[in-house]
Amino acid sequence: MLSEHKGSLISIASIPLIMTLGNSMLIPVLPAIRHQLQITSFQVSLLITVYSAVAILLIPIAGYLSDRFGRKKIIIPSLLITGIGGLISGLGAWWLAHPYSVILIGRALQGVGAAGAFPIVLPLVGDIFKKESDVSKSLGVVETANTLGKVLSPILGSLLAYVIWFLPFLTIPLLCVISTLLVAFLVKTPAKQDKQAKKVTFGNFIQQLKLIFKQNGRWLLGIFAIGCICMFVIFGTLFYLSDTLEEKYHIDGIWKGFVIAIPSAALCLASFLIGRKIGQNKSLMKWITFSGIVLVTGSIVWTGLLKDPSIYWLITLISLAGIGIGVTLPCLDALITEGIAKEERGTITSIYSSMRFIGVAVGPPLASVLVKSSAHLMFYCISGTCVLAALLALFAIKPTRDEGHAS
Incomplete structure (x- = not known):
């Protein structure tokens, strides 16, 4: 029952919330950072990219270590490392005359911590909750926190x-200290999971990985790619929106933060509602994923076709794209977590998280490059990736009739 593990769920949900804050808080202030440091738009976008690039490399290792030693033993040090990285970036900006390199180092260290924190959340949820319906609802809460x-x-x-x-x-x-204390004292992992973790050797890890992809490679790779594209769309469009609100619409400061929050709020609400409704129905998850991506594609194409969109049209269309992504993400989380055995979840969800971080890493710098040619070109390129995601959702994810598992 969810009520029995309420404290654990709240503590676990604090991890993606704080990891997201640690990265996405910078989106609205990137123009201010660029101005303060006297750097280019591409250079400032690297503050997002370096965080994600480091995480991409280390997430699979963190997934293996969580299978080998247990989830909490990886999550807690990772949260502390994330906090130290933020401290280095902040103090470097405060004390140094030319802090860009030190800020990048701090951001890279945050990426090291992020690799062992949020990606381990998905298998941890699967460890704690026994019923698949409870797993789906809990993953909906986690994605909503994100x-x-x-x-x-x-x-x-x-x-x-x-x-x-x-x-x-x-x-x-x-924020990292608060989350660390919550996880340390409130999250209770099953004793069985801790015993299983000690049996996982590196040789077993490689063999399991080969077997998993031999049996489930098509739908897993499809979900990995869709997750990557969703993050690419989110961070690419928000990076564009942050710059555009200041340069074209002259909205900055706190008001800009509230405007950028509108598409994110649409995404959040959609994730919360879908997470509560999908249950164990994997066929439903597939079609919600496909429909969500179609909505994203249509919204982004429409935005690109508008010659000179008003602020109202721009926010409305990006919010519709947010709703599409919002209904998609909980379905992807559930398909991954419920479609893989518990002892293998750390490995697979870590690879899935790496793919999502690739989208985060690529979005801002690519948007900064494309928008120099044309904002329309940027939106068309983004929509092209969305078409690919829709095709993958339609043909790669095929739940079986009898078991309801993705295959």
């Missing part, structure tokens, strides 16, 4: 930067 972070990030980031531009960096250590 998207809630995206809602709060632009508002909180803008408020903190209004005080002083580097304050968002210094807020991360405090």
